[in-house]
Amino acid sequence: MLKVNDLSFSYGRVPALKKVNIQTTPGQMVCITGRNGAGKTTLMQNIIGLAKHSTGTIELDGVDLTRSAPHERVRAGIGYVPQGRMIFPRLTVEENLRIGLAGRADKLRKIPDAIYEYFPGLFKKFQRMGGNLSGGEQQQLAIARALAVNPRLLILDEPTEGIQPNIIEQIGRVLTELMETDNLSVLVVEQYLDFIRRYGHRFYVMNKGEIVADGATEELSDEIVARYLSV
Ligand SMILES: Nc1ncnc2c1ncn2[C@@H]1O[C@H](COP(=O)(O)OP(=O)(O)OP(=O)(O)O)[C@@H](O)[C@H]1O
Numbered sequence: 001m002l003k004v005n006d007l008s009f010s011y012g013r014v015p016a017l018k019k020v021n022i023q024t025t026p027g028q029m030v031c032i033t034g035r036n037g038a039g040k041t042t043l044m045q046n047i048i049g050l051a052k053h054s055t056g057t058i059e060l061d062g063v064d065l066t067r068s069a070p071h072e073r074v075r076a077g078i079g080y081v082p083q084g085r086m087i088f089p090r091l092t093v094e095e096n097l098r099i100g101l102a103g104r105a106d107k108l109r110k111i112p113d114a115i116y117e118y119f120p121g122l123f124k125k126f127q128r129m130g131g132n133l134s135g136g137e138q139q140q141l142a143i144a145r146a147l148a149v150n151p152r153l154l155i156l157d158e159p160t161e162g163i164q165p166n167i168i169e170q171i172g173r174v175l176t177e178l179m180e181t182d183n184l185s186v187l188v189v190e191q192y193l194d195f196i197r198r199y200g201h202r203f204y205v206m207n208k209g210e211i212v213a214d215g216a217t218e219e220l221s222d223e224i225v226a227r228y229l230s231v
C-alpha cells in the first residue's frame with residue numbers, strides 16, 4: 001500500500017523529518033503518535049504533497065508519487081482529513097461534499113450513497129453552512145468529504161481533537177466498517193491513546209522528526225508512553 005522510504009524534510013534549515021520509513025496495510029489502521037511538534041502533521045503534508053523539497057520516496061501500490069502534485073495523489077487514491085478539519089465555513093454541507101467530488105479520478109459527480117449511510121446526522125443538515133455545525137459535525141463532514149473521492153488510503157490528522165466521546169465513537173465505527181468492508185487503509189495521527197488501542201492495528205511513535213518506536217498496538221507499552229508521549 002503506502003510506502004514512505006527514508007523521507008527527510010526541513011523548514012528552511014530546520015530539520016522536521018529525518019529518514020522516516022512507514023507503511024500501511026489494507027484493512028488496517030496505522031497510527032502515528034508523538035508529542036506536540038514531533039513532526040506528525042509535517043509527515044502527513046509530505047505524503048499528500050503539500051510540502052516541497054523533501055528527499056526520499058513515497059509510493060502507493062507500487063506507483064511512485066514522490067514528485068506528484070496533491071491533486072494527482074488524491075486521484076491516485078489518497079483521501080486527506082487535515083488537522084483542524086479545514087472545512088469551508090461559508091459553504092453548505094452539500095457544497096463542501098461537492099468540492100470533495102471534484103477530486104475523483106472517475107467522472108462521478110454524485111455524492112455516493114454510502115456516505116449518507118455513514119453519516120446520517122450530517123444529511124439532516126445538508127443546507128446548513130459548514131461553519132454553523134458543531135466541531136464533531138465538522139469533523140464528520142471533513143471525513144465525508146475525503147471519502148467522496150473513494151480513496152484506498154484515508155489519512156486523518158488528529159480526528160478526535162476537541163470532539164465529544166459519542167462522535168469519536170461514531171468515527172471509530174465508520175472507520176472500522178470501511179476497513180472491514182472496503183479493505184480501506186487508514187493512516188491516523190492520534191495522541192489519544194484509548195482511540196489507538198481500541199481501533200488501531202499498528203503504531204509508530206515520532207519524536208523530533210524521527211520514528212523511535214513501532215509495533216502492533218498491543219505492544220504500545222507504559223514504558224514507551226512514559227518515554228515519548230507523557231508531557
Ligand atoms: N510552516 C512551518 N514553518 C516552520 N516550522 C514549522 C512549520 N510548521 C511546523 N513547523 C515546525 O516543525 C515541527 C513539527 O511540526 P508539526 O506541526 O509537524 O508537529 P506535530 O507533531 O503535528 O504537532 P501537533 O501535535 O502540535 O500537531 C515543529 O517544531 C514546528 O514548530
Ligand SMILES: [Mg+2]
Pocket residue numbers: 040041042083157
Ligand atoms: Mg499536528
